[in-house]
Amino acid sequence: MKKYYLLLTAFLFIGFMYTSCKEKADNLKVTYEVTTNKENFDISYIDENGKKIEKTISGKDWTTSFIGKEGDSVSISIKSHNLNDKIAAKIIYDNNVIQEIVTYGQLSDEYVAANISSILPY
Numbered sequence: 001m002k003k004y005y006l007l008l009t010a011f012l013f014i015g016f017m018y019t020s021c022k023e024k025a026d027n028l029k030v031t032y033e034v035t036t037n038k039e040n041f042d043i044s045y046i047d048e049n050g051k052k053i054e055k056t057i058s059g060k061d062w063t064t065s066f067i068g069k070e071g072d073s074v075s076i077s078i079k080s081h082n083l084n085d086k087i088a089a090k091i092i093y094d095n096n097v098i099q100e101i102v103t104y105g106q107l108s109d110e111y112v113a114a115n116i117s118s119i120l121p122y
Contacts, residue, residue, distance in 0.1 A: 027067050028067070028068060028093060028094040028120075029065050029066070029067060029068070029092075029093075029094070029095075030048075030065065030066055030067070030068035030091065030092070030093050030120065031063060031064070031090075031091075031092040031093075032045055032063065032064050032074075032076045032089070032090070032091060032092075033063045033089065033090045033092065034057070034061065034063070034078055034087065034089045035060060035087075035088045035089075036078075036085055036086060036087050036088075037060070037082075037086040038060065038080065038081075038082040038085050039058060039059055039060050040057070040058055040080075040082060041056075041057050041062075041078055041079060041080045041081055041082075041085075041087070042054070042055070042056050042057075042078070042079045042081070043055050043056075043076065043077070043078050043079075044076070044077045045064070045074075045075060045077070046074055046075045046076075046117075047066060048066035048067060048068065048072075050072070050073065068093060068120050069120065070120055070121065070122055071119060071120060072119070072120045073117065073120075074091050074093075074099075074117065074118055074119075074120060075115075075117035075118075076089055076091060076115070076116055076117070077113070077115045078113065078115075079111065079112070079113040080105070080112040080113070081111075082111075082112075083105060083111060084104075084105035084106075084112075085104075085105050085111075085112045086102070086105070086112070087103050087112050087113075087114045088100070088101070088102045089101050089102075089116055091116060091117075091118055093118075093121070094122075098118050098120075098121070099116040099117070099118045100116065101115075
């Protein structure tokens with residue numbers, strides 16, 4: 001009888017572990033990160049509701065996060081207000097970088113822009 005209870009307890013424990021892992025996969029964090037060499041850039045991104053958000057950022061760094069789920073479209077576009085700038089951008093999902101870009105202005109009169117997008121896996 002003890003073996004039966006031990007076996008039942010083990011199956012219940014495994015079931016709870018599977019269920020908690022399964023729930024986590026449905027609600028994972030998406031993070032957009034942007035860094036530039038110079039201050040001031042425009043940004044547009046897709047939020048958790050699939051809505052395009054546009055902002056002007058006055059600093060060199062910007063980050064935002066939200067809960068995403070499998071199949072969601074994620075996208076970020078950045079345009080520097082400064083000539084010959086450097087832009088580095090990442091889309092992070094479940095603590096893994098799924099898209100990233102680093103781009104530089106090559107000419108003294110060139111404004112820099114960057115775009116990345118993806119569909120969230122699992």
